Amino acid sequence: MTKPLVSHTTIALSYLAWWMFWMAVQTYAMLHAGFDWETALTDASITQLIYAVAGYTMNTSMHAYQPGRRTAIFVLMRAIVLSIICLVAQQFILEQVNAKTPGYEEFLASTLSIRGTVGLLMMLLVAILTWFWVYVTERTETEQRKEDAMKLSREVELSQLRQQLQPHFLFNSLNSISALVGTRPEEARSMIHQLSDFLRGTVKKEDGKLVTLEEELKHLQLYLDIEKVRFGHRLRVEILQNDECVAHKLPSLLLQPIVENAIKFGLYDTVGEITVSVKAAMEGTMLHIEIKNPFDPETSVTARGTGFGLSSVKRRLYLLYHRNDLLLTSQQGGEFTTTIKIPPSI
Amino acid sequence: MTKVILIDDEPLARSMVKEYLSAYADIAIVDECNDGFEGVKAIAQHKPDLIFLDIQMPKINGFEMLELVENPPTVIFTTAFDEYAIQAFEQHALDYLLKPFSKERFDKAIQKWRSLQGGAPQDTTELLENTSLPEERLRIVVKKGNNIVILPIHTVHYLEAYDDYVKIHTKEGFYLKKKTMGHFEKVLDPKQFVRIHRSYLMNLQELTRIEAAEKDSHLALLRSGTRIPLSQSGYAKLKEVLGI
Numbered sequence: 001m002t003k004p005l006v007s008h009t010t011i012a013l014s015y016l017a018w019w020m021f022w023m024a025v026q027t028y029a030m031l032h033a034g035f036d037w038e039t040a041l042t043d044a045s046i047t048q049l050i051y052a053v054a055g056y057t058m059n060t061s062m063h064a065y066q067p068g069r070r071t072a073i074f075v076l077m078r079a080i081v082l083s084i085i086c087l088v089a090q091q092f093i094l095e096q097v098n099a100k101t102p103g104y105e106e107f108l109a110s111t112l113s114i115r116g117t118v119g120l121l122m123m124l125l126v127a128i129l130t131w132f133w134v135y136v137t138e139r140t141e142t143e144q145r146k147e148d149a150m151k152l153s154r155e156v157e158l159s160q161l162r163q164q165l166q167p168h169f170l171f172n173s174l175n176s177i178s179a180l181v182g183t184r185p186e187e188a189r190s191m192i193h194q195l196s197d198f199l200r201g202t203v204k205k206e207d208g209k210l211v212t213l214e215e216e217l218k219h220l221q222l223y224l225d226i227e228k229v230r231f232g233h234r235l236r237v238e239i240l241q242n243d244e245c246v247a248h249k250l251p252s253l254l255l256q257p258i259v260e261n262a263i264k265f266g267l268y269d270t271v272g273e274i275t276v277s278v279k280a281a282m283e284g285t286m287l288h289i290e291i292k293n294p295f296d297p298e299t300s301v302t303a304r305g306t307g308f309g310l311s312s313v314k315r316r317l318y319l320l321y322h323r324n325d326l327l328l329t330s331q332q333g334g335e336f337t338t339t340i341k342i343p344p345s346i
Numbered sequence: 347m348t349k350v351i352l353i354d355d356e357p358l359a360r361s362m363v364k365e366y367l368s369a370y371a372d373i374a375i376v377d378e379c380n381d382g383f384e385g386v387k388a389i390a391q392h393k394p395d396l397i398f399l400d401i402q403m404p405k406i407n408g409f410e411m412l413e414l415v416e417n418p419p420t421v422i423f424t425t426a427f428d429e430y431a432i433q434a435f436e437q438h439a440l441d442y443l444l445k446p447f448s449k450e451r452f453d454k455a456i457q458k459w460r461s462l463q464g465g466a467p468q469d470t471t472e473l474l475e476n477t478s479l480p481e482e483r484l485r486i487v488v489k490k491g492n493n494i495v496i497l498p499i500h501t502v503h504y505l506e507a508y509d510d511y512v513k514i515h516t517k518e519g520f521y522l523k524k525k526t527m528g529h530f531e532k533v534l535d536p537k538q539f540v541r542i543h544r545s546y547l548m549n550l551q552e553l554t555r556i557e558a559a560e561k562d563s564h565l566a567l568l569r570s571g572t573r574i575p576l577s578q579s580g581y582a583k584l585k586e587v588l589g590i
Contacts, residue, residue, distance in 0.1 A: 168402070171426035172356065175445035179362035230356050267355075271381050271404050299405070299485065299496035 015052070023048040039101045043094055050089050051119060054082045055126040062130045075127050083119035090115060154319055166260070176230050191229050198222040202253060210249040210345050213241065213280060213287065220278075223256050227263060234273050235263065241280040248287040249345040251320055254313060258291050258338055261309035265336060266293035269300050287342040295336045310338065348373045349392055353385040353411070354400035354424065359445065363398050363424065366452045373456075380404075382411030383494055394419050396459060398443075401425045405496065407479055410487040413523070414494060418470045420462075422455050439473055475526065478533045486514055488521035495521065499538070503552045503570055505530055507545040517570070540587050542566060542580035550587065 023044045030040035062075065091108065098104045173195055180188035201219045217239065224237050259278060266274040279290045310327065317326040321343055328339045350373055352360045360378050367373055377388040381404045389397065399421050401408040412418050423442035440462065441455040486497045497516060506513040507527050514521045531541050542548050548566060555567040556576070564576040576584065
């Protein structure tokens with residue numbers, strides 16, 4: 001439930017004050033016309049009380065309707081009926097109560113048309129206000145619902161983007177373990193632990209959670225250790241970071257897919273040894289991380305697109321920071337560079 | 347003695363197969379290769395009876411490597427691809443082993459290969475005709491003399507049928523590949539390559555003009571200045587792709 005725009009007590013008090021005001025106006029007018037205090041007060045209080053009750057009836061009956069063109073005619077008819085009832089009730093009660101006042105009967109008869117008109121206007125005013133109230137409340141609720149739905153879908157999308165673990169990576173790692181078991185069981189065991197730690201790291205992280213660069217690099221290291229078992233004969237990874245940026249926060253599991261992309265790109269686009277470098281540094285308040293991998297500009301077709309790894313990182317950064325300029329790629333000579341910029345955390 | 351070559355870019359994956367093969371006294375591993383380039387050379391040199399071939403490898407994949415080999419040996423694929431991806435080629439390959447695989451599964455593959463020896467050899471042409479990986483949409487791997495050339499798809503001007511081969515025309519001249527036009531038509535992006543004639547598949551980016559020739563037939567003029575004929579249906583298809 002959304003919070004009402006104005007509290008119910010405030011509305012009730014304002015409603016009461018509204019009728020008290022008209023009661024005072026009527027009393028003053030009647031005193032001015034030459035009636036005594038008692039008559040004026042009785043008339044004013046009974047008249048306004050009847051309007052107040054009718055207005056309340058009008059208000060409560062309208063909550064059942066949605067504002068719309070088709071219901072307008074019903075509302076108008078209701079206002080007319082209620083104002084007629086008010087008029088009849090006022091005439092009947094006031095005749096009895098103020099019977100002894102001289103000249104009152106004539107006064108009442110001559111003011112009936114005014115009373116009827118005022119009653120109708122009051123009912124219409126209540127109707128319009130109620131209508132407006134229902135409209136605004138509903139719109140606020142709809143907007144709230146929309147916002148909730150968007151937030152939910154954003155969270156789902158973020159978690160899907162985060163959890164796209166490559167089955168190819170997993171099966172190849174398991175195959176390496178299987179190969180190690182026969183000849184180097186100690187290494188097989190240590191690789192099982194690395195793989196478990198890495199997998200645990202990818203599943204337990206909360207969405208949208210920020211971690212320090214130090215933690216993120218630790219998780220990355222687990223991944224790199226596994227890749228080194230598989231491709232140690234070809235792959236060299238350099239990580240450079242200075243002390244001022246290790247405490248900077250960034251969304252968890254952002255770095256690993258980019259490095260994975262760079263490694264795959266480097267390993268499959270060239271033969272022979274490759275070096276993938278990761279360099280982190282502060283640029284003003286932003287953390288810049290640069291990932292470089294070699295590729296073959298002559299034959300490469302992958303360099304033209306960014307591949308799924310990078311497009312999902314880009315989408316994640318957009319969902320988190322509402323910015324599209326946080327992931328950049330460039331190529332120079334035989335080197336492909338991916339740069340991500342992380343704004344300071346709020 | 348049976349000669350075997352292992353082709354896989356991960357040494358540990360090869361050592362796995364090596365270990366399983368050590369139980370077979372009559373099988374000798376004559377070479378191990380890190381990629382398809384080494385593979386092509388080693389096969390030409392040793393003429394093995396059987397190869398174990400990984401699919402995802404540097405520069406060229408396992409299928410592309412096989413295409414470059416004349417009279418390819420029998421192949422057992424070893425791959426971490428999932429079942430879904432494997433469906434594409436399982437009916438044409440002798441066997442495939444999904445990593446990680448057990449000794450029992452491995453032995454079964456060897457038995458299968460032995461039982462088929464002397465029988466009908468595997469149909470590699472059929473296998474390669476019907477399989478393709480996503481990257482094959484982006485490049486064509488060819489052989490020129492003893493060199494292997496990777497042609498990024500945007501450098502290809504057009505393809506031309508040439509007996510059992512397809513001529514791949516580029517700025518540097520043409521390359522030959524033993525494939526059918528149908529294969530390329532299926533593999534390449536239909537928005538980029540249009541079959542404008544029974545014998546021609548044209549790169550749309552190369553087209554500069556459509557010229558009217560005699561008797562309501564048409565010619566496509568390429569940026570290189572080459573003119574290629576358009577068939578009636580090819581002309582209609584081209585118009586449809588161009589939205590005119």
